[in-house]
Amino acid sequence: MTDPNTTLADALATLINPADVDDYIRCAVEYVLDPEVAPPTSLLHPRFNEDLPGISDLAGFLWKQCFYYALPRRKQKKFLAAIARDPSMIMETARTVQSAFMDFSQKNPSRSSEVGEVIAYTLVQHLLKAPQVAAKMALKTSANMPVHGLDGIHARFEDGAMTVFFLEAKLTRNANAGAKAYAESAKEFLSNRSQYLREYDIVADMGNLDDLQGDAREAALEYFDVVGKKRVQRRERYVGVVCYSEKRVYAEKIPIGSGPIDAHENHFAERLALLKDRYRKAALKHLKANGADPAKCFVFFLAVPDVNHLRREFYTAMGLPPPPDLPEDDDEDDDEEVIEQVENA
Template sequence: MSSPADSPPSLSSVIQKLLDKSPLDRFVKCVVDLTSVPPYKAPRVALLHVRFKEDIPSIRAFSDFLGNQAANYALSRRRRDAYQAQMASAQNGDVSAAQELSRAVRKAFIEFRQANPSRASEVGEVLAYCVAVHHLQASQLIAKMALKTSNNMPVYGLDGIHASVVNGELNVFFLESKLAGTAASGTADYADSVSGFLKDDGQYEHEYGLVTSLGNLDVLDPADKDLMLNYLDVFGNPNAPKRERSVGVVCYSEVKHFANKLEVDDGPLSKHEDYFGELYKGDLNRHFTNLDNQLGVKGVDPNKCMVYLVAVPDVDELREMFYESIGIASLDSDVPLTSPSAIKGGKI
């Protein structure tokens, strides 16, 4: 009679071994979740925004949180596990491994920026990672940041590939992150990107090839890895049962609603955040219609798309604070995304 240790691994248990933790809700509030949108209404849209410290949007805390999460996004699971083991075995108060880890993260981001000077979007990519981990409970299958500095990696490849198991079925999520001056421009960029990916069989196969050969699966036990490869090897088993979805994470400057503030008084501290949330929720139908039209123009099936809109007062400010948090300087090539006139006038 076989023991539990001899039984084959379950898909769910294997995915859980790769799942990170990201306390995103301490820094970003979700006012409209995907689960609250009727299932027949596609594409599905979620509304998130930076949290408030009384009446002030807490951008600094948010950027520092993303800076801390950058290591989990940028470094492979094997490399992270090695640093973790090194720090756990340190003696006599030795914390030098933490400095080594910090340098490794900075190096990954600096090399990416040197290779792609026109793309200052890393903060959005880290945010997309956090959204996938926290809201979708989806494990990171590959750390894309280091690969994006390679000549063999398409500059405009996916920003992340994650997976979850629901009711025994594998869900694979293709992440596309966007930073934008407005929600409409961000969702338009997303529609353009997802359209290009879905029409490019070569890139689709390339992304899966990276997952199976260079991804986080190499930290799994052989039986666990073989199980995952059975689902993810699109060359050896192209019809393996899995649900594939595109996930857009659009972080944008919501100038109008953040400028519409209540007076500070001795009432409930939450009233400022709650007031913003109600204004924001009022835009759901407009955001949905924009995205639906944009996907339609590009010929993209909306049923295979979900988008998280993340509102901040000024996405350029968030980007600059993020760079400060991880210890690298902004560049002249970081083109502003939010127009000064919009900020001054509180326009959309």
Template sequence: MDKAQESEIINALSALKNPCDLDAILICTVPHDQPAEGEGPRTGLLHPRFREDLPLVDDLARVLVEQCVYYALPRRKRLELHEQVANDVSKAVRIAALVRDVFIDFNARHPSRASELGEVLAYCIVQRHLSAPQVAAKMALKTAVNMPFHGLDGVHAAFENGALTVYFLEAKLAGAARTGAARYAKSAADFLADKKLYAREYQLVGDLGHLDSLTGAARQAAIDYFDIWNKPELPRRERFVGVICHSEPKHYADKLPVNDGPVEAHQTHFSKVYGADHAALRAFAEQAIIKSGGNPAKATLFFVAVPDVNELRKAFYRALGLPVPAAFPDDDAEDEDVELEVTVP
């Protein structure tokens, strides 16, 4: 391998990383790379931190809204706006308005969807826990007039172990962890089965992604590594990531009494109870992926437990400055026929 080219692709991906202090608000109770017995996808469990006995749901929504500027806007546009703000801080108001307009356009074009929250959450988790920056602003692409809606929720990448690892993201919001896992497995399988969709994701990154904001040798290296047609000899691997944000009313209802003991006791208790679900969720996800025709060895799942997904959605809309819908549609309504009969205790 050309060491200079390897160095440049590393430089390119490093330039695409954005700041995100996710750990300040979202605690990882079981890391995705923790050694586990038996087969199954890498599986991590996360949940909001607590302020004494209260999970910080509104704070999580606020942090995700702050990250929307990185998730929703193409990097070239963000660099232009950053320069404007550096010269005149009042231009920061314009950035907030632009981000809000992207989400307004998305809702106007796709009124049956309410999945933006999950997509931003997935963006943050993959950048933080897999050290893989976003290589295309999918929200901006989804609101373009001439772009079809169907496609992945995100494409990220990292250079590791001598190859470019391309991460294909699917975000699911669900009333239960297992429902979200089954929906993820079906979506990933549908993507793999659609060769045109697969090819288009690479084309979008090369033609309309963040790579055009890079310069010099780093830009060319990035373009080459994502050119699977003309540069097949470059080392690549593909991995599939599911971020499943789900309601967990049972565990959140299992509260300790409030007293004057250690303030972190409530958070520690929830982490322990939720963490005990790890093996069963991992086994369920493995069976769901296999049943859909996927390979668990190529999958990584992150489960994020909140008291109520729809309450988090409402908090997200409020923090973004958008009207809160009177009711939310069922997430991924097209997946309602997913078979959930996976026999894991």
């Protein structure tokens, strides 16, 4: 007899979309599940092209992932079938995905941060092996409006338990600012019961679980019926994905030479790894200050040289006019302790 738990786990795993994440993003520090060092924290960075981080390559990869991120599964299948009949439908597919993203607003540049949400989708699917169960971009009635509520909902079933991951993506000037913004968003969500129930309704009524079949689909839906199935147990975890400008560590360069081609990337990864405890403790401080349980949180920090550059490259990859140069918002919240940790290593 087939174990129903195995069936559900396997069924959910079919919702994981293909993505060669390791070709574009490297994990310098992997997260560890240890209650003594909560929250689980990972430090990541773009892959290098010799001595230069591949920001344009990363932006292009993220744009391609938008097909999976922005479109619900049934619409993905519709477009794939149309492309199989007529390859020129690739153009219409790209236009549809592109139209879901907001134009850049000079008055409100922080709203043009949907690249952060795509990063969050990609990393949670890759690191936590948890597929997206609701394509929230599809809920927008206008491209030039943000998606309200959470930035993403993912889920994984293992060891007889469903874990639901609530995502918050932040694009910020430094790691501390991102950790603070994530913790404040978590507090806002946790204190809003109606929004909490709404997120579950989105998955149950309009999510990707419709792509599952038979008993597996019904079993999965039960875990997202928080009103009618009160006794169904689930774990809930709050994931913060912080893409931030790590200018100081990128400035710690080594000379260009004829040695191993990955020497520069390895050097950067080693220097970045030294900051793990500081960034984890910053997240811990902000989560506690906002009443969140750090044991129920994950924090992933993606270090790029300049978040505004990544934002521009993402718009360019989409074929949209990139935002103009944005002013540096460079409050030195990370102070001299960062420099001391790197220099004293």
